[in-house]
Amino acid sequence: MAVDAGSPGSTATLSQSTRDLMTVTATNLLLEATDVSKTYGAVVALDHASLAVRPGEVHALIGANGAGKSTFVKILTGAVRPDAGRIVVRGRERTSQSPADARRNGLVSVYQEPAVIPDLDIRDNLRLTSTSLAGFRFWLNELGLENLDLSTPARRLPLASLRIVDLARALAIEPDVLLLDEITAALPANLTERVLHVVQQQGDERAVIFISHRLIEIAAICDRATVLRNGETVGVVDVAAGSEERILDLMLGEAGAALGEHAQSAVSATHRPEQVPRISARNLSDGRRLRDATFDLYPGEVLGVVALDGQGQDELFDLLSGAERPAAGSLLVDGKPVSFHHPADAIRMGVCFVAADRAEALLMQRSVRENISLPFSARITRWGWIDLGRERQKIDKAVDTLQIDARAGSEVRRLSGGNQQKVTIARWVASGVKTMLCFDPTRGIDIRTKTQIYMLLRELAAAGAAILLYTSELKEVQLVCDRVIVIFNGEVVAELPAGGADEAALLRAAHNLKPGAELPEAMAAGTATAKAAVEAAVEASEAAGQP
Numbered sequence: 001m002a003v004d005a006g007s008p009g010s011t012a013t014l015s016q017s018t019r020d021l022m023t024v025t026a027t028n029l030l031l032e033a034t035d036v037s038k039t040y041g042a043v044v045a046l047d048h049a050s051l052a053v054r055p056g057e058v059h060a061l062i063g064a065n066g067a068g069k070s071t072f073v074k075i076l077t078g079a080v081r082p083d084a085g086r087i088v089v090r091g092r093e094r095t096s097q098s099p100a101d102a103r104r105n106g107l108v109s110v111y112q113e114p115a116v117i118p119d120l121d122i123r124d125n126l127r128l129t130s131t132s133l134a135g136f137r138f139w140l141n142e143l144g145l146e147n148l149d150l151s152t153p154a155r156r157l158p159l160a161s162l163r164i165v166d167l168a169r170a171l172a173i174e175p176d177v178l179l180l181d182e183i184t185a186a187l188p189a190n191l192t193e194r195v196l197h198v199v200q201q202q203g204d205e206r207a208v209i210f211i212s213h214r215l216i217e218i219a220a221i222c223d224r225a226t227v228l229r230n231g232e233t234v235g236v237v238d239v240a241a242g243s244e245e246r247i248l249d250l251m252l253g254e255a256g257a258a259l260g261e262h263a264q265s266a267v268s269a270t271h272r273p274e275q276v277p278r279i280s281a282r283n284l285s286d287g288r289r290l291r292d293a294t295f296d297l298y299p300g301e302v303l304g305v306v307a308l309d310g311q312g313q314d315e316l317f318d319l320l321s322g323a324e325r326p327a328a329g330s331l332l333v334d335g336k337p338v339s340f341h342h343p344a345d346a347i348r349m350g351v352c353f354v355a356a357d358r359a360e361a362l363l364m365q366r367s368v369r370e371n372i373s374l375p376f377s378a379r380i381t382r383w384g385w386i387d388l389g390r391e392r393q394k395i396d397k398a399v400d401t402l403q404i405d406a407r408a409g410s411e412v413r414r415l416s417g418g419n420q421q422k423v424t425i426a427r428w429v430a431s432g433v434k435t436m437l438c439f440d441p442t443r444g445i446d447i448r449t450k451t452q453i454y455m456l457l458r459e460l461a462a463a464g465a466a467i468l469l470y471t472s473e474l475k476e477v478q479l480v481c482d483r484v485i486v487i488f489n490g491e492v493v494a495e496l497p498a499g500g501a502d503e504a505a506l507l508r509a510a511h512n513l514k515p516g517a518e519l520p521e522a523m524a525a526g527t528a529t530a531k532a533a534v535e536a537a538v539e540a541s542e543a544a545g546q547p
């Protein structure tokens with residue numbers, strides 16, 4: 001479906017109307033970027049893109065993976081030089097040669113990847129950017145990380161804490177325009193709530209440019225949204241009830257039309273009781289958070305794992321993938337007891353791990369091809385030969401199936417975030433893996449790519465693979481899983497068929513409440529996001545009203 005340039009209502013495509021608007025109200029804009037272009041070799045990252053931000057607003061920058069969002073942010077904040085374009089801040093034309101320069105112009109960004117030096121502690125990292133300690137501390141408190149020890153080396157902090165450190169550092173500078181590139185993608189629900197709250201408190205004189213693939217966050221905190229597609233600004237939308245559809249249409253263009261059909265792709269019940277499970281976990285424990293995990297994962301199924309933050313799911317995946325060794329319990333693969341001492345042991349048994357944190361899984365300076373072929377290379381050393389032609393074929397097929405935009409493929413770090421994540425999955429697809437352990441694999445992935453990944457997981461399962469999928473997005477469960485197990489306080493407390501696993505049912509199970517039980521009020525303040533808890537409570541009361 002083509003974008004309708006003349007559509008009425010709250011939406012304006014960036015043709016005549018926006019240009020008119022810009023000339024009339026230019027002086028009222030805090031930031032105005034026009035005709036910004038950037039190419040990398042054959043890749044057009046930005047194509048005459050525009051963005052106009054008013055004081056006091058939270059302005060969403062939306063687009064599919066690779067649409068050019070991060071490039072725009074980097075150009076606005078001096079990290080990347082544009083080929084063309086004009087940037088005006090508070091009525092004055094500004095060119096920023098570096099992030100420090102942009103900072104003097106009032107623009108500060110939290111980039112998509114953590115911007116800390118791993119071997120320095122937090123205090124030294126702050127010193128490098130001459131950040132005010134008092135200001136940093138203040139925002140750290142506001143964001144709920146008051147206990148962070150500043151003498152911790154950055155590399156020892158989990159990704160979520162590093163994101164908060166980056167954010168507190170940016171807030172401490174008190175910029176006119178704060179640019180947040182997928183700040184919430186790697187955060188658990190409670191920290192996301194805090195961040196959204198802080199973003200909303202930025203006052204009438206300042207503005208925030210907010211990037212996220214979660215429309216629910218956009219709807220909750222943004223006033224307007226600029227939509228990018230293939231590097232072009234295709235529309236500016238007032239965010240209000242019902243604007244999601246308009247945003248999706250703009251974002252996906254013609255590709256969007258097919259989306260609904262895929263999303264409804266039916267999920268089949270698969271395993272038969274007489275089958276030998278691919279993986280059996282029996283009373284598995286890591287001696288700390290994971291206390292007693294017992295379940296079976298069958299060939300041909302996608303088994304969902306649902307849990308509130310910190311219930312032992314991280315530890316479960318560590319044990320299954322060979323990253324850690326169990327303290328108690330047993331693990332069977334194809335009915336035979338195994339003990340993994342190292343991830344390589346798991347991989348040898350065909351059990352592979354797809355992490356949410358792609359930086360962990362990728363060799364950033366290497367090519368897409370090399371990253372995907374890593375498991376093949378492991379086989380070269382084992383067997384001493386490899387069929388290069390076949391390898392290339394498999395890799396091409398994986399790149400094709402996942403529709404990885406690999407034009408910038410000479411180094412993985414040049415790919416957009418979503419395309420990087422697809423590379424981590426493509427690797428195992430190409431190697432014909434039998435068991436895939438996916439830990440929140442669609443974090444930071446746009447809705448179209450998500451659908452591709454779901455379809456891929458379903459295809460893999462249909463071809464006989466066994467897939468364990470932990471997801472923090474409860475809506476994904478019904479879309480892709482056959483069954484789901486729920487972990488609470490280190491134990492598997494429930495198993496549901498995915499068909500009955502709507503968000504309310506899953507939330508209730510994740511809080512270890514029996515079906516139909518009331519949700520406690522305290523829950524809203526607890527680990528669940530307040531919004532999710534409220535939704536669940538509403539659903540619960542509706543359900544109670546039915547016979």
Ligand SMILES: Nc1ncnc2c1ncn2[C@@H]1O[C@H](COP(=O)(O)OP(=O)(O)OP(=O)(O)O)[C@@H](O)[C@H]1O
Pocket residue numbers: 040043044045063064065066067068069070071072112405408414415416417418419446
């Ligand atoms: N340094 C680079 N070298 C080559 N190509 C690049 C480079 N940086 C970005 N690109 C390409 O420019 C395009 C836009 O990338 P960008 O990172 O801006 O997308 P994005 O909208 O932020 O996507 P995502 O949602 O996946 O983070 C992509 O095709 C990407 O591969």
Ligand SMILES: [Mg+2]
Pocket residue numbers: 069070071112181416417
């Ligand atoms: Mg990006």
